[in-house]
Amino acid sequence: MGESRTLxxxxxxxxxxxxxxxxxxxxxASLALxxxxxxxxxxxxxxxxxxxEDYFRRAEQSAASAIIAPxxxxxxxxxxxxxxxxxxxxxxxxxxxxxxxxxxxxxxxSAVVAKSAKIDPSAHIGPQCVVGENVIIxxxxxxxxxxxxxxxxxxxxxxxxxxxxTLYAFTEVGNRVRIHAGTVIGSDGFGYVLDGAxxxxxxxxxxxxxxxxxxxxxxxxxxxxxxxxTVIGAGTKIDNLVQIAHNVNVGEHCLLVSQVGVAGSTKxxxxxxxxxQVGVAGHLKLGNKVSVAAQSGVMHSIKDGEKWFGSPAQPDxxxxxxxxAIQHLPDLxxxxxxxxxxxxxxxxxAAPAAE
Numbered sequence: 165m166g167e168s169r170t171l172x173x174x175x176x177x178x179x180x181x182x183x184x185x186x187x188x189x190x191x192x193a194s195l196a197l198x199x200x201x202x203x204x205x206x207x208x209x210x211x212x213x214x215x216x217e218d219y220f221r222r223a224e225q226s227a228a229s230a231i232i233a234p235x236x237x238x239x240x241x242x243x244x245x246x247x248x249x250x251x252x253x254x255x256x257x258x259x260x261x262x263x264x265x266x267x268x269x270x271x272x273x274s275a276v277v278a279k280s281a282k283i284d285p286s287a288h289i290g291p292q293c294v295v296g297e298n299v300i301i302x303x304x305x306x307x308x309x310x311x312x313x314x315x316x317x318x319x320x321x322x323x324x325x326x327x328x329x330t331l332y333a334f335t336e337v338g339n340r341v342r343i344h345a346g347t348v349i350g351s352d353g354f355g356y357v358l359d360g361a362x363x364x365x366x367x368x369x370x371x372x373x374x375x376x377x378x379x380x381x382x383x384x385x386x387x388x389x390x391x392x393x394t395v396i397g398a399g400t401k402i403d404n405l406v407q408i409a410h411n412v413n414v415g416e417h418c419l420l421v422s423q424v425g426v427a428g429s430t431k432x433x434x435x436x437x438x439x440x441q442v443g444v445a446g447h448l449k450l451g452n453k454v455s456v457a458a459q460s461g462v463m464h465s466i467k468d469g470e471k472w473f474g475s476p477a478q479p480d481x482x483x484x485x486x487x488x489a490i491q492h493l494p495d496l497x498x499x500x501x502x503x504x505x506x507x508x509x510x511x512x513x514a515a516p517a518a519e
Contacts, residue, residue, distance in 0.1 A: 176260055184260060197230060199211070210227070210229060212230075290327075291309045296314045302319060310328045311327070320376070322340045330351075331349050333350065335373075336371065336393075338398070341380075349374070350386065355428075368387070369391060370411065372387075373394070374395075387410040398416045401418075413432065415435070416434045416435070417435050418436040421458070433449075433450060436450050438456050445463050454466045454472070
């Protein structure tokens with residue numbers, strides 16, 4: 165018992181794709197397509213996509229049989245499927261050619277499942293999984309292999325836990341959630357208090373709540389709350405190697421890119437974007453649609469819609485002005501040194517020498 169997947173793409177017609185996308189066809193609607201590839205590697209029978217004129221010219225010159233492109237592109241060589249946004253269409257069409265693996269319902273003989281667990285008959289529990297007491301697992305959900313699901317966890321419908329995912333006790337996972345290999349949900353938050361000469365651990369007795377349609381990458385850590393829950397909002401996508409500390413509240417439809425770290429009790433609004441390696445200090449509030457550029461260090465709360473970057477992070481225009489000013493510093497120092505020489509002023513010995 166295990167996963168099954170079509171090793172080659174299925175065959176689908178241009179008309180099928182147009183119906184799926186609500187798109188316009190310019191060319192042969194009955195054309196059968198058997199693959200999806202970028203223009204430089206496409207073969208006859210493949211579908212490709214183009215976002216702009218340059219990519220469209222490359223697609224026309226390729227071996228691909230059809231092109232997804234934003235209107236009003238047209239071609240005398242290829243069938244064109246006209247859409248409003250080629251990249252969105254690409255994301256929607258690709259699963260038609262390469263559907264996700266399917267997993268047979270049932271529990272693998274090597275799995276260890278508590279008698280009190282309630283598992284929907286359509287769910288798949290893979291090899292060497294451990295399912296604790298009073299766990300609830302919803303319809304069509306999948307534990308692929310070597311998953312640990314602790315006491316009292318609740319898993320909704322159509323959830324997919326990739327191998328070696330760990331859910332600590334009382335974690336709540338919504339519907340259509342995907343959690344990739346090596347991720348740990350619900351480990352203890354980093355809470356200590358100095359008691360005399362030693363750091364005394366503060367018990368972490370909260371949990372983690374993951375709302376619907378969340379995807380979490382590999383090797384992510386989401387800590388349980390100290391008292392209340394750590395919450396990941398609906399539709400949020402978290403990249404690999406992200407750390408989310410205890411009692412953080414991440415809003416809906418946020419994007420947290422690789423190696424982001426969010427310290428305890430910080431709240432992110434909806435549609436927040438944190439670029440790679442962004443660090444956010446604790447007990448802050450980032451408003452809706454805030455964007456923070458990669459490698460920034462956020463030390464202050466940010467209002468709705470603002471864009472920040474730098475370390476420490478500041479509003480983007482302010483940081484850009486400072487960066488431009490720093491680029492002018494060598495010339496400025498040189499001019500100051502020349503003025504000092506003309507005026508007979510002895511410069512500060514500690515100042516950097518002018519070139």
